[in-house]
Amino acid sequence: MNLFRVSSIKDVLIHLAIVLALGITILVVFFYVYLPNTTNHGETVTVPDLEGIHLDDIDEFLTKRNLRFEVLSDSGFTTEYEPFTILNQYPLPGSKVKENRKIFLTLNAVNPPKVKMPDLVDGSVKNAQLVLQSYGLERGNIKYVPDLAQNAVLEQKFEGKDIEAGTFIPKGSKIDLVVGDGLGNTVLEVPDVNGMDLEEAEFIIVGSGLKVGSVLLQEADPEGRNAREVVENAAPDERYVVVRQNPGSERKVRIGEEIDIWLNVLEEQEDSILDEEEEETSDISETE
Known part of the structure; x- marks a missing residue:
C-alpha cells in the first residue's frame, strides 16, 4: 500500500510519470500490434x-x-x-x-438487348457509320451501284433483306448498305471540246451530264504553274484551247464520268492558218 501513498510532491510526480508511461505503452501496443494483426494493416x-x-x-x-x-x-x-x-x-x-x-x-448478357433500326437512307456513308455506332450496331458490307448520288445510302439491309427504320433488331447486328457510286446507268456520247477554251469546254462537259476531270497543259509550264493558273495569267494575245481530251469524242460513257482535257496556246495554230492562206493567195496570183 505504500506504493500508492502520497506523502509529498515527489510521490505525485512519480505517480503521474507511471500513469503517463502506462498510457503511452497501451497506445503503442494498440496501434502497432493489435490493429495490424486484426485489420491486416499495410497488406x-x-x-x-x-x-x-x-x-x-x-x-x-x-x-x-x-x-x-x-x-x-x-x-x-x-x-x-x-x-x-x-x-x-x-x-x-x-x-x-x-x-x-x-x-x-458486370457481365456480358446472354441475349443482346433490342434497339431500333435508324433511318440511314439518303444520308452519307460517313454519317451512317456514326449513327450505327451510336445505336450499338455495326456496319456490314457496302455495295456500290450506279446512281448519281455519290456515296449516298440508297438501301439498308439486315441479314440480306431490306429493313425499315424503327424495326427492333438485336444490338450489335451488322447492317449492310447499298450506296450510289456517283454514276448513272444512262450512256452518253462524249462531246467534242477540241478547239474550245477552258470555260466553254467545262460548260459543254458539265451540261452533257459529265464531269471535268484533270485540266492539264500540253507542254509543261517553265514556272511550274498548273493549267488553270496559266490560263488565268495568260497575256491578252494568248488564247489557250483544248487540243486533246480523254475519253475522245468517239467514245460512249456512263453519266457522271470524268473527261480529262489538255490545253495549249492557239498562237501556233493561228500562224499556221495564216501561212496556208498566204500560200493559197500566191498560188492564185501565179496562175493568173
Missing part, C-alpha cells in the same frame, strides 16, 4: 484487370489473389466477348485494396 493487393475473363474462371483467379467477387444484376452487351464474360469491374484495375476485398463485376 494490400493490386486489383487485376478482369475484362474478358469468363465467369467460370473468375472464382479461382481471384481466390489466388486473396480477393472475392460479386456479380451485379445489371449487365451489358458486346459482340466482342462471349456471354457471361466480364465487361466492367469495380474497383478499377490497378487499384490498391485490402486482402479479401470484394470486386463487383
Whole structure:
C-alpha cells in the first residue's frame, strides 16, 4: 500500500510519470500490434484487370489473389466477348485494396438487348457509320451501284433483306448498305471540246451530264504553274484551247464520268492558218 501513498510532491510526480508511461505503452501496443494483426494493416493487393475473363474462371483467379467477387444484376452487351464474360469491374484495375476485398463485376448478357433500326437512307456513308455506332450496331458490307448520288445510302439491309427504320433488331447486328457510286446507268456520247477554251469546254462537259476531270497543259509550264493558273495569267494575245481530251469524242460513257482535257496556246495554230492562206493567195496570183 505504500506504493500508492502520497506523502509529498515527489510521490505525485512519480505517480503521474507511471500513469503517463502506462498510457503511452497501451497506445503503442494498440496501434502497432493489435490493429495490424486484426485489420491486416499495410497488406494490400493490386486489383487485376478482369475484362474478358469468363465467369467460370473468375472464382479461382481471384481466390489466388486473396480477393472475392460479386456479380451485379445489371449487365451489358458486346459482340466482342462471349456471354457471361466480364465487361466492367469495380474497383478499377490497378487499384490498391485490402486482402479479401470484394470486386463487383458486370457481365456480358446472354441475349443482346433490342434497339431500333435508324433511318440511314439518303444520308452519307460517313454519317451512317456514326449513327450505327451510336445505336450499338455495326456496319456490314457496302455495295456500290450506279446512281448519281455519290456515296449516298440508297438501301439498308439486315441479314440480306431490306429493313425499315424503327424495326427492333438485336444490338450489335451488322447492317449492310447499298450506296450510289456517283454514276448513272444512262450512256452518253462524249462531246467534242477540241478547239474550245477552258470555260466553254467545262460548260459543254458539265451540261452533257459529265464531269471535268484533270485540266492539264500540253507542254509543261517553265514556272511550274498548273493549267488553270496559266490560263488565268495568260497575256491578252494568248488564247489557250483544248487540243486533246480523254475519253475522245468517239467514245460512249456512263453519266457522271470524268473527261480529262489538255490545253495549249492557239498562237501556233493561228500562224499556221495564216501561212496556208498566204500560200493559197500566191498560188492564185501565179496562175493568173
